[in-house]
Amino acid sequence: MNKISEAELEVMKVVWKRNEVTSLEIIEEVSSKTNWNKNTIKTLLSRLVEKGAIQVMKDRGSLFVYAPNISEQEYKKKENQNFLDKLYNGSVNDMLLTFAKSKALTKKDLQELMKLIEEDK
Amino acid sequence: MNKISEAELEVMKVVWKRNEVTSLEIIEEVSSKTNWNKNTIKTLLSRLVEKGAIQVMKDRGSLFVYAPNISEQEYKKKENQNFLDKLYNGSVNDMLLTFAKSKALTKKDLQELMKLIEEDK
DNA sequence: CTACAAAGACTACAATTGTAATCTGTAATC
DNA sequence: GATTACAGATTACAATTGTAGTCTTTGTAG
Numbered sequence: 001m002n003k004i005s006e007a008e009l010e011v012m013k014v015v016w017k018r019n020e021v022t023s024l025e026i027i028e029e030v031s032s033k034t035n036w037n038k039n040t041i042k043t044l045l046s047r048l049v050e051k052g053a054i055q056v057m058k059d060r061g062s063l064f065v066y067a068p069n070i071s072e073q074e075y076k077k078k079e080n081q082n083f084l085d086k087l088y089n090g091s092v093n094d095m096l097l098t099f100a101k102s103k104a105l106t107k108k109d110l111q112e113l114m115k116l117i118e119e120d121k
Numbered sequence: 122m123n124k125i126s127e128a129e130l131e132v133m134k135v136v137w138k139r140n141e142v143t144s145l146e147i148i149e150e151v152s153s154k155t156n157w158n159k160n161t162i163k164t165l166l167s168r169l170v171e172k173g174a175i176q177v178m179k180d181r182g183s184l185f186v187y188a189p190n191i192s193e194q195e196y197k198k199k200e201n202q203n204f205l206d207k208l209y210n211g212s213v214n215d216m217l218l219t220f221a222k223s224k225a226l227t228k229k230d231l232q233e234l235m236k237l238i239e240e241d242k
Numbered sequence: 243c244t245a246c247a248a249a250g251a252c253t254a255c256a257a258t259t260g261t262a263a264t265c266t267g268t269a270a271t272c
Numbered sequence: 273g274a275t276t277a278c279a280g281a282t283t284a285c286a287a288t289t290g291t292a293g294t295c296t297t298t299g300t301a302g
Contacts, residue, residue: 039262077223083204092226096234102198105213107238113217114231160292
């Protein structure tokens with residue numbers, strides 16, 4: 001699958017959130033957050049279909065219904081790794097240190113997270 | 122300043138590492154990691170100059186010397202924030218949770234990091 | 243002084259991306 | 273049945289990016 005561009009991602013997010021959704025709904029929701037033209041959103045949608053990130057099913061009356069082909073989790077996992085590789089040579093720790101240095105990450109954040117991980121087990 | 126592209130970043134990394142560096146040195150070092158043509162690297166270099174990410178000084182004999190205009194820390198900080206905003210609505214915790222879920226981040230990583238933060242204070 | 247190599251400038255060109263207008267077919271409306 | 277409105281398809285077009293070739297100038301070797 002081809003890379004999802006930044007603008008496309010905004011459309012993708014709506015598809016993830018609603019899971020099965022018509023273009024009408026997509027356009028409404030994306031429009032509410034951006035000032036993109038309807039046609040722009042339609043273009044992004046078809047590019048996502050071309051790229052295989054979204055699949056189309058014609059089944060709700062006459063409207064097409066769109067659904068994700070890749071899950072949000074899966075996508076984020078891949079993007080996390082890309083980001084790590086691109087900037088931190090793949091090292092989570094290097095990344096976290098940079099976050100911490102720039103005060104974007106506090107000890108409290110870490111403690112909370114540890115608790116969450118703990119619970120999850 | 123304009124966005125640094127992915128290929129440009131590889132050149133930028135060398136400039137950060139060496140701090141003041143001639144194009145010859147840049148080409149050597151980038152070439153050792155990629156199989157990019159010399160001219161490709163030169164193009165990336167001039168684009169970085171155009172974008173203001175790098176500055177040029179003609180002072181080491183006849184060769185130009187290049188130096189970063191933005192520090193690695195500063196750049197990474199900005200990119201971290203962009204990444205966070207793009208995928209996690211700006212929430213570090215959301216991001217870390219995703220990392221943790223995908224096993225890219227373990228409890229041990231966190232403990233080590235806490236120690237480091239502790240020491241840093 | 244002349245010729246050559248190499249640095250840096252300039253040009254090239256296809257793919258991707260952001261941004262949208264126009265065309266076409268069909269479903270609903272009168 | 274004729275008309276219209278809208279979904280989806282097709283086309284458009286400039287900016288950015290990856291990838292490199294060619295031109296120009298100039299330091300250096302002979």
